[in-house]
Amino acid sequence: MLPNFSPVIAGTMLWGEWGRKLDTYSISDLIHHCLLHGITTFDHADIYGGYTTEADFGAAFIQSGIKRADIQLITKCGIKLITPNRDNRVAHYDYTKDHIIKSCERSLANLKTEYLDLFLLHRPSPLMDAAEIVEAITLLKDQGKILSFGLSNFTPSQSDLIRQHTPVSYNQIEFSLTHHMPMTDGSLDYMKLHGIRPMAWAPLGVVFKESTPQTGRIKKVLQSFNKKYGSDDDTLLLNWIMRHPSKIIPVAGTADKNRISRLKLADTFVMDQEDWFELWEASMGQKVP
Numbered sequence: 069m070l071p072n073f074s075p076v077i078a079g080t081m082l083w084g085e086w087g088r089k090l091d092t093y094s095i096s097d098l099i100h101h102c103l104l105h106g107i108t109t110f111d112h113a114d115i116y117g118g119y120t121t122e123a124d125f126g127a128a129f130i131q132s133g134i135k136r137a138d139i140q141l142i143t144k145c146g147i148k149l150i151t152p153n154r155d156n157r158v159a160h161y162d163y164t165k166d167h168i169i170k171s172c173e174r175s176l177a178n179l180k181t182e183y184l185d186l187f188l189l190h191r192p193s194p195l196m197d198a199a200e201i202v203e204a205i206t207l208l209k210d211q212g213k214i215l216s217f218g219l220s221n222f223t224p225s226q227s228d229l230i231r232q233h234t235p236v237s238y239n240q241i242e243f244s245l246t247h248h249m250p251m252t253d254g255s256l257d258y259m260k261l262h263g264i265r266p267m268a269w270a271p272l273g274v275v276f277k278e279s280t281p282q283t284g285r286i287k288k289v290l291q292s293f294n295k296k297y298g299s300d301d302d303t304l305l306l307n308w309i310m311r312h313p314s315k316i317i318p319v320a321g322t323a324d325k326n327r328i329s330r331l332k333l334a335d336t337f338v339m340d341q342e343d344w345f346e347l348w349e350a351s352m353g354q355k356v357p
């Protein structure tokens with residue numbers, strides 16, 4: 069049985085060293101705030117904060133007094149970065165059995181938990197051997213250290229390599245109104261066909277990061293919809309993603325309490341079909357053919 073994730077997942081990439089540099093109290097407070105507003109699932113990776121954010125979160129989780137069963141934890145392995153606390157000479161990927169197992173065990177220790185609800189391979193490696201990967205994953209599952217397994221940034225053919233040996237439950241990919249190619253290049257169709265649930269990272273795309281004719285067009289349409297849906301720009305962008313039939317779960321990167329308190333609203337309405345296409349049209353800068 070798959071874990072019961074919240075409709076929107078909280079991404080922790082920018083909570084620590086790589087972003088807000090929150091202290092233990094503030095992270096604990098933010099975890100409580102997420103739970104209060106219906107966000108119970110937290111997305112991590114071993115590398116976040118230069119291999120520090122998992123441990124920051126783990127310390128805060130212990131301090132929060134929240135029961136483990138009340139949250140779900142996702143983390144990823146496989147990227148080896150050059151950072152002061154690692155001995156890597158060249159940034160690379162490592163999917164050897166030994167590294168996968170050690171990385172999982174280190175994440176468990178950092179996050180102060182006995183199990184991960186979901187363990188993902190962060191990025192495909194040209195050198196990965198699917199059979200070896202699956203040996204590690206099977207062992208971790210048998211030991212009860214991971215409840216479910218998935219991929220991140222894997223193409224359909226790379227996913228097939230893994231699926232030859234074991235079922236894949238999730239693939240976390242970049243997807244948003246401004247990065248919508250997975251909808252038309254077969255990636256999301258493939259996932260739907262094979263029972264792989266997509267998760268979308270950077271779900272707001274570049275809408276708040278860049279000021280371009282594209283983001284200008286998008287913002288204009290969003291503003292015209294806010295009143296109709298009793299919503300705001302971020303919520304509409306998440307709702308647009310969730311309208312896709314592959315049932316994409318957005319991984320939202322905000323660490324802002326006001327924005328977090330509105331995330332769950334994205335799951336409370338169904339966007340009218342023509343409105344959905346109007347937003348896509350605004351992103352593409354042209355009508356659908």
Ligand SMILES: NC(=O)c1ccc[n+]([C@@H]2O[C@H](COP(=O)([O-])OP(=O)(O)OC[C@H]3O[C@@H](n4cnc5c(N)ncnc54)[C@H](OP(=O)(O)O)[C@@H]3O)[C@@H](O)[C@H]2O)c1
Pocket residue numbers: 078079080081082111112190220221240241268269270271272273276301302319320321322323324327
């Ligand atoms: N699997 C992968 O390869 C991969 C890659 C990248 C990320 N991820 C995961 O995906 C998560 C989300 O990624 P992301 O951070 O790129 O996602 P995002 O939710 O698209 O972007 C978050 C950023 O947008 C800002 N923001 C949100 N709403 C805003 C608004 N209304 N106006 C202005 N700025 C706004 C946030 O700032 P505030 O904090 O101030 O709201 C934050 O800096 C990460 O935390 C991580 O867990 C996975």
